[in-house]
Amino acid sequence: MATARVLLRRGSSAARGLLPAYAPRTTVASPTAARLLLVQAHSSQSDSAAAKPKRSKTFAIYRWNPDHPEKPQLQQYEIDLGECGPMVLDALIKIKNEIDPSLTFRRSCREGICGSCAMNIDGDNGLACLTKISSSSGASTITPLPHMYVIKDLVVDMTNFYSQYKSVEPWLKRKDPPSSPGKEILQSKKDRAKLDGMYECILCACCSTSCPSYWWNPETYLGPAALLHANRWIQDSRDQYTKERLDAVNDEFKLYRCHTIMNCAHACPKGLNPAKQIETIKKLQLQ
Amino acid sequence: MASRPKLSGLQKQVLGLYRGFLRAARLKAPEERSQIESIVSVEFRKNVEAVDRKNFLYIEYLLRRGKKQLEQLKSVDTIKLSTLEVGQKPQ
Numbered sequence: 407m408a409t410a411r412v413l414l415r416r417g418s419s420a421a422r423g424l425l426p427a428y429a430p431r432t433t434v435a436s437p438t439a440a441r442l443l444l445v446q447a448h449s450s451q452s453d454s455a456a457a458k459p460k461r462s463k464t465f466a467i468y469r470w471n472p473d474h475p476e477k478p479q480l481q482q483y484e485i486d487l488g489e490c491g492p493m494v495l496d497a498l499i500k501i502k503n504e505i506d507p508s509l510t511f512r513r514s515c516r517e518g519i520c521g522s523c524a525m526n527i528d529g530d531n532g533l534a535c536l537t538k539i540s541s542s543s544g545a546s547t548i549t550p551l552p553h554m555y556v557i558k559d560l561v562v563d564m565t566n567f568y569s570q571y572k573s574v575e576p577w578l579k580r581k582d583p584p585s586s587p588g589k590e591i592l593q594s595k596k597d598r599a600k601l602d603g604m605y606e607c608i609l610c611a612c613c614s615t616s617c618p619s620y621w622w623n624p625e626t627y628l629g630p631a632a633l634l635h636a637n638r639w640i641q642d643s644r645d646q647y648t649k650e651r652l653d654a655v656n657d658e659f660k661l662y663r664c665h666t667i668m669n670c671a672h673a674c675p676k677g678l679n680p681a682k683q684i685e686t687i688k689k690l691q692l693q
Numbered sequence: 694m695a696s697r698p699k700l701s702g703l704q705k706q707v708l709g710l711y712r713g714f715l716r717a718a719r720l721k722a723p724e725e726r727s728q729i730e731s732i733v734s735v736e737f738r739k740n741v742e743a744v745d746r747k748n749f750l751y752i753e754y755l756l757r758r759g760k761k762q763l764e765q766l767k768s769v770d771t772i773k774l775s776t777l778e779v780g781q782k783p784q
Contacts, residue, residue, distance in 0.1 A: 475744075475751035555757060563757065 461487040464545040465497060467509065469559055478556070480547065481506075487539065494548065495523055495534040510559040518675060521610030525560050526552055531612040531673040551615040553624070566624055567611050570632040574655075576639060579647040597643035604638035604683060606676050607631060613670035613680050619663045627663035628655070630670035630680030637683040640690065656691050664688075703752060710759045711737055717766045725773045729766070732774055 462484050470478035483501045490500050495513055502509045512522040516535045523534040526549045540546060554562035584591045614620050614629035628636070633655070640651050655661045661684070670680040700708070711733065718729040744751055765771060 470750075472751065472754050475748060475754070477750075555754075557754075565761075 463487050463497070463539060465501065466545045466547045467498075467501075467560070468549040468556075469509075470556055471508070472558055480549075482545065490539075492538050493535055494527055494537045494539055494546070497539055498534060498548070510561055512561055519608060521608035524610040524612050524615075524675075525550055526615075531616045533610060533612070533675040536675050551611060553621040554611075554615055564611060567609075567614060567629070567631070570628050571609060571635060574628070574632050574636045574639070575651070576635050578639075578642065578645055580644070581646045591644045593643055600641045600643070601638060603678055604634055604641070607634055607638075607678060608676060610675060612673045612675055613678075616669040616673035617664075618667055618669070619665055623659060623663050626659035628660045630664075630684065633661065633664070633687060634678065634680040634683045637687050640687065652687070652690055655687060661687060661691070703749065703756075706756055707737075707752070710756060710763065713763050714759075714766070717763060720767075721772065729774045732776055 465483045465485070466480040467483060468478060469481045483505055485497055485500055485505075490496050495516060498509065498511055499513075502511075511525070511534070513535065514520040514522040518533050518536040521533065524531065525534055526532075527534065527537050528540060528546055528548075531551060534548075548560065550556055550560045550562045554564075554567075557563055578591075580591070609631060611631060613634075614631045617630055620627055620629045636651065636655050639645055640648055645651075664681075664684050666681060666685070668681050671678075671682070674680065714733045715730060718726045718733070721729060740755060744755070766774065
């Protein structure tokens with residue numbers, strides 16, 4: 407049985423906490439050898455023994471229930487950050503599990519690829535699963551995506567957004583059959599590289615809902631997300647309906663409500679730049 | 694005939710939705726038509742009593758929900774409408 411040798415280090419309370427348990431052993435087996443080892447049987451023991459300050463964070467979350475319709479409220483919840491994951495989604499799930507099960511929000515992948523948990527955190531649109539809980543002491547405000555109809559709490563009505571995406575016709579359209587029938591339509595690496603920065607869009611709606619121009623004209627202006635996808639299909643070398651796609655978007659409201667406000671590039675949680683793609687479309691319209 | 698009170702825009706929207714439901718019901722089979730009409734009229738009359746006239750937020754929410762339901766009803770594949778009561782289980 408190995409003798410436990412405890413190293414007293416900088417008067418740490420952790421070691422002091424351990425010492426009573428191991429004291430008999432050390433006195434019995436006093437080391438003559440020079441080597442001293444730091445032994446901690448359980449790391450959690452040291453944590454509980456030390457006076458660890460409880461880090462708590464307040465969240466002010468937008469609440470509105472259609473079944474009991476009153477005015478929407480910001481409800482405050484306080485959670486211990488030491489027992490919670492780092493992301494806002496972890497905090498929301500913890501609140502729903504332990505404090506208020508009626509809190510309603512969308513979520514799926516918890517890794518920033520599905521786009522379900524898009525919401526407004528401390529004034530900035532983003533994905534809850536990718537936004538770290540801010541370490542500032544003030545309350546964190548969580549509201550649904552701005553200027554969208556609220557169905558309940560943090561869940562918004564995305565049908566207009568999706569129908570705008572559909573109106574762009576986001577699929578490959580060809581006039582003649584592929585050169586080798588039954589096989590893929592070939593595309594060079596350079597042409598495929600043109601799609602980088604557009605295919606990664608997860609349709610979370612963070613960009614469109616951060617655009618003031620989209621707030622004022624949601625039915626007519628397509629919004630940065632739909633226009634990004636429009637450009638993705640315009641730029642695709644395999645697609646043969648480029649001119650028709652450009653003509654379909656070439657509308658005073660569909661495209662030219664964009665006034666390069668650039669909120670979309672700031673809001674995108676995947677780091678894409680819809681404003682740049684809209685600029686590309688506008689340049690192509692000039693030809 | 695007594696002069697009708699001037700209807701607000703919101704009231705016109707609600708009545709337009711009700712009219713839309715009745716028109717959609719006309720396109721279905723006769724037995725289903727009367728059932729749709731009864732369900733819709735019960736729902737609207739219930740909300741007239743229950744919802745405050747000034748609660749615009751809730752009325753607009755109900756209008757949006759009703760429009761979506763009307764779109765579903767208008768589809769040719771929809772043949773009937775039915776409701777079920779979700780009750781609280783006594784503890």
